[in-house]
């Protein structure tokens with residue numbers, strides 16, 4: 034009942050392709066933007082809605098480049114850091130995948146004035162939406178920098194657009210290995226992705242070192258999928274065909290993406306990130322032996338390359354729905370789990386790793402008592418040691434911020450009931 038009345042609020046006007054909204058619409062449909070005139074009605078109004086000027090951007094860039102360093106002082110809240118190191122935590126740490134997203138009215142207020150990619154490329158706006166979730170939920174133990182995994186192929190020469198009701202679409206796609214020639218496999222990471230480092234650095238200043246900030250990138254297998262399909266896909270059949278038809282060229286590309294991604298993560302680290310996450314959202318679409326060869330191998334390569342240069346870096350790998358045992362011997366500190374994972378089984382499979390996850394995100398559409406009950410059960414099952422609470426999937430536009438609050442607060446309640 035709660036969530037239905039919530040959906041009727043005009044703030045959450047909902048536009049779908051057909052008059053009957055389907056399950057797909059639920060996850061991806063566009064919500065009406067919030068205009069500047071509505072801002073005063075917001076409970077947590079954005080502090081920044083205007084992009085930075087070119088001179089402000091240039092000044093920030095200069096400052097950030099001079100400030101980059103491999104070691105930043107520990108934040109006040111070290112729960113996630115301690116959990117990833119396998120040390121004692123004060124309370125079970127929690128953050129939510131896609132915590133900065135359209136379910137937040139304050140996020141939509143920023144997005145109303147600026148396209149998605151413009152927000153990513155403007156450090157003032159990107160840092161604003163990165164810190165928004167903590168303004169609303171001070172219990173959150175981390176921020177994750179606002180960007181997207183697809184900025185990496187964009188840096189390699191595939192221009193990206195974020196289309197309403199459709200999601201990410203590239204201007205052109207890799208139809209055959211011939212098309213690899215159109216890419217720059219070794220772009221300069223500072224020139225092509227320095228805007229993310231700027232956003233990280235400015236966010237670092239804004240959070241005043243209260244909590245750590247996650248940097249992230251997509252895993253090569255998931256990135257290759259978007260590069261080949263040109264957009265999202267239900268089956269990723271065309272990308273799977275690539276692996277079978279062009280194994281050598283696929284390996285070449287996956288390795289190039291891995292090397293660039295490692296440099297990109299190191300740049301985020303040096304700009305102030307204190308944890309890094311590699312998202313392999315499409316891991317579960319491959320048979321395990323193929324995922325080992327074309328997916329897990331490159332996930333491990335990224336972590337190895339980062340740790341070779343920044344041994345102190347803390348990294349979480351999220352091989353969604355395909356948590357192969359080989360990850361226990363990888364240099365990842367944490368393994369992300371989706372709701373399809375069995376907790377006991379995963380604890381046995383990954384005795385050396387911190388586990389992160391794995392609430393079924395769709396429980397946030399249900400009532401708060403159901404959310405509280407399931408959250409308590411989850412925390413009890415994972416325990417307080419080597420655990421970072423999260424959803425097994427990202428927040429969706431139509432989820433109720435009050436339900437997210439119930440999830441976060443239940444994590445802390447359940448944690449205080451543990452030894």
Ligand SMILES: Cc1c2[nH]c(c1CCC(=O)O)Cc1[nH]c(c(CCC(=O)O)c1C)Cc1[nH]c(c(CCC(=O)O)c1C)Cc1[nH]c(c(C)c1CCC(=O)O)C2
Nearest residue numbers: 130131132133134149178179180181182200201312314427
């Ligand atoms: C597969 C993937 C993508 N992006 C990402 C993944 C891996 C994790 C996952 O599986 O969710 C990762 C991502 N995307 C975004 C973040 C920001 C930080 C955060 O988690 O709060 C992160 C970590 C912002 C975003 N990335 C996107 C949005 C919505 C766009 C908007 O605001 O208009 C946000 C907030 C767009 C995006 N970007 C992508 C898709 C498929 C879509 C469309 C679906 C959708 O609209 O939600 C690619």
